[in-house]
Amino acid sequence: MSEIVVAARDLTRDYRTGRARVRALRGVSINVPRGDFLAVTGPSGSGKSTLLHLLGGVDTPTSGEVVFLGRNLARMSVEERAALRLNQVGLVFQRFHLLPMLTALENVELPLAAARVPRGRRRARAAAVLDRVALADRLHHGPGELSGGQCQRVAIARALANEPALVLADEPTGELDRATSREVLALFQSLNAEGTTVVVATHDLELAAGAKRSIEVVDGRTAP
Amino acid sequence: MLALNSMREFRTRPLRTLLTLAGVAVTTAMLADMLMLGRGITQSFGELLESRGYELRLTPRGTLPFDTEATVPGFATLRDSVASVAGVERVAPVLAASVTVEAADDARPSVEALALGMDSGDQGLYRLTEGEMPRPGEVLTDAEVGDSLGAEPGSVVRLRPAGASGAWGRRATAQVSGVGEFAFASRGDLQVVLRLDDLQALSSQDDQVSFAMIRIGEGSDPDSVRAAILARIDRVEIVTLAGISERLDARLSYFRQTALILATVSLVVATLLVGTLTAVSVSERLGLIAALRAIGLSRRWIVGGLAAESMVLCAIGGGIGVALSVAVAGYLESILSDFPGLPVAVRFFVVSADSLVTAFALLLVAGTAAGLIPALNATRLEVASILHKEAP
Numbered sequence: 001m002s003e004i005v006v007a008a009r010d011l012t013r014d015y016r017t018g019r020a021r022v023r024a025l026r027g028v029s030i031n032v033p034r035g036d037f038l039a040v041t042g043p044s045g046s047g048k049s050t051l052l053h054l055l056g057g058v059d060t061p062t063s064g065e066v067v068f069l070g071r072n073l074a075r076m077s078v079e080e081r082a083a084l085r086l087n088q089v090g091l092v093f094q095r096f097h098l099l100p101m102l103t104a105l106e107n108v109e110l111p112l113a114a115a116r117v118p119r120g121r122r123r124a125r126a127a128a129v130l131d132r133v134a135l136a137d138r139l140h141h142g143p144g145e146l147s148g149g150q151c152q153r154v155a156i157a158r159a160l161a162n163e164p165a166l167v168l169a170d171e172p173t174g175e176l177d178r179a180t181s182r183e184v185l186a187l188f189q190s191l192n193a194e195g196t197t198v199v200v201a202t203h204d205l206e207l208a209a210g211a212k213r214s215i216e217v218v219d220g221r222t223a224p
Numbered sequence: 225m226l227a228l229n230s231m232r233e234f235r236t237r238p239l240r241t242l243l244t245l246a247g248v249a250v251t252t253a254m255l256a257d258m259l260m261l262g263r264g265i266t267q268s269f270g271e272l273l274e275s276r277g278y279e280l281r282l283t284p285r286g287t288l289p290f291d292t293e294a295t296v297p298g299f300a301t302l303r304d305s306v307a308s309v310a311g312v313e314r315v316a317p318v319l320a321a322s323v324t325v326e327a328a329d330d331a332r333p334s335v336e337a338l339a340l341g342m343d344s345g346d347q348g349l350y351r352l353t354e355g356e357m358p359r360p361g362e363v364l365t366d367a368e369v370g371d372s373l374g375a376e377p378g379s380v381v382r383l384r385p386a387g388a389s390g391a392w393g394r395r396a397t398a399q400v401s402g403v404g405e406f407a408f409a410s411r412g413d414l415q416v417v418l419r420l421d422d423l424q425a426l427s428s429q430d431d432q433v434s435f436a437m438i439r440i441g442e443g444s445d446p447d448s449v450r451a452a453i454l455a456r457i458d459r460v461e462i463v464t465l466a467g468i469s470e471r472l473d474a475r476l477s478y479f480r481q482t483a484l485i486l487a488t489v490s491l492v493v494a495t496l497l498v499g500t501l502t503a504v505s506v507s508e509r510l511g512l513i514a515a516l517r518a519i520g521l522s523r524r525w526i527v528g529g530l531a532a533e534s535m536v537l538c539a540i541g542g543g544i545g546v547a548l549s550v551a552v553a554g555y556l557e558s559i560l561s562d563f564p565g566l567p568v569a570v571r572f573f574v575v576s577a578d579s580l581v582t583a584f585a586l587l588l589v590a591g592t593a594a595g596l597i598p599a600l601n602a603t604r605l606e607v608a609s610i611l612h613k614e615a616p
Contacts, residue, residue, distance in 0.1 A: 058518045059608035086520025097515030101232030
């Protein structure tokens with residue numbers, strides 16, 4: 001049986017909006033084994049992003065627990081969880097969130113620099129990862145000089161820089177056209193085929209269909 | 225790398241960056257100028273005193289040289305007592321009195337001048353620039369007196385105590401021996417020098433002096449010599465140069481307080497400016513900051529990057545401000561040099577590396593600290609909430 005990268009048990013997450021309390025997740029439990037490519041689908045506001053944030057230790061559950069490579073995230077401090085994300089989790093956002101004035105290479109170097117990888121090694125590693133996402137000829141281009149699909153590939157390269165155990169992508173094709181979305185899906189499939197564990201939150205049915213498996217979240221619950 | 229991103233972003237918002245740099249530069253200049261103003265008069269007056277080569281002053285009780293018209297009577301005896309104190313090398317008495325000076329041919333209007341009665345060779349208060357030192361029956365003038373009266377070395381002038389009627393009481397005719405520059409003259413002050421005996425006779429102040437300058441021997445301690453003189457003579461004041469500076473300092477305390485308040489205001493303005501800019505900059509990038517936190521960058525890393533942004537703004541603006549402060553100090557000095565009652569040689573603004581470095585360092589620390597606050601606040605926000613809000 002494959003090693004479980006991340007396991008969520010009976011997760012609930014409440015948010016306060018004004019005086020009202022909103023329950024975004026209601027008792028969700030999932031296991032993500034190594035090498036998995038899981039699509040989390042569901043309509044907007046169903047709790048997909050919340051689930052992703054909890055799995056990656058970006059957020060903490062109101063109840064339930066997340067165990068990442070055997071470590072219970074609830075027992076870790078904020079900075080310990082940040083260090084875990086830096087080294088073990090690659091996050092990809094719908095809006096890329098690249099530093100606008102840095103080049104593609106520098107953006108990918110960022111998590112390596114934060115992980116105190118020496119300059120020479122991080123340069124080489126960042127260039128290699130950008131080559132892996134087919135951007136070897138765009139190393140010194142800034143986000144403003146790249147297309148949306150290229151920016152997302154830079155963001156994926158940044159997520160892969162520290163060789164994470166898990167890549168979490170939140171609506172990675174949300175800002176992309178159909179053709180570019182397919183390129184991103186192909187990239188995720190290719191990375192997964194090489195052994196990278198991927199969890200994607202999406203309402204893009206084509207992307208979901210391209211995953212190994214999918215679960216649907218509706219009103220904060222996983223649909224049967 | 226966050227700092228690198230910020231530096232490059234400055235170029236994309238040139239107006240905002242320039243306005244901020246201008247604001248920081250102006251406040252730094254004001255801060256540095258106020259620091260210079262706070263110290264300038266005391267420092268430059270101290271330097272002026274020290275440059276004269278006399279370490280002690282003997283004055284009537286409770287006064288300073290040129291302070292009042294009070295005099296020390298019976299000075300001849302006093303002088304001998306002072307001169308006999310161990311460590312005293314020379315005693316140079318000075319009598320100051322207002323006089324009217326006229327050209328002998330009455331060709332030009334008379335002028336009012338401050339006459340200094342001194343022994344020959346004592347140049348603690350003036351410097352000979354032309355001609356010779358005054359001998360008995362001679363007078364040395366400053367350039368303005370000479371110009372006003374059309375007098376030059378060799379000319380003859382008449383002197384009388386200022387305010388004496390046209391039917392002169394005591395008066396003297398004196399030949400101009402030379403021209404000098406007067407160290408303690410205020411702008412517009414006219415000064416002449418006579419021999420002490422001549423001025424005492426002219427002003428009916430026999431055996432009186434306004435003050436005396438005392439030179440002490442090499443290796444002697446001014447405070448010890450002062451104490452030794454006072455142990456022997458208690459009817460006068462003996463003041464060290466440091467004591468004069470302290471008294472001047474006390475009299476100018478309102479200057480320092482005003483300068484301190486303005487310096488503090490400058491610092492607060494600069495702090496608010498940089499803090500506001502960083503707060504705006506941070507609020508514009510909350511989503512990005514949350515994303516960076518999400519990918520695992522530590523709070524320290526992000527705060528450091530944002531603080532570096534403030535620091536660079538302060539460093540560049542502060543550097544410009546320091547240069548600006550020197551120019552502004554020069555301009556203000558030209559205005560304030562007409563300040564009444566202060567010697568022209570005394571400067572309000574003494575440009576010193578100490579003041580400039582202090583202003584720059586204060587600005588840098590305060591500005592960086594101001595940038596830290598919004599940066600720290602940003603990293604304390606809930607990352608997931610911001611990412612949710614940022615999602616389309």
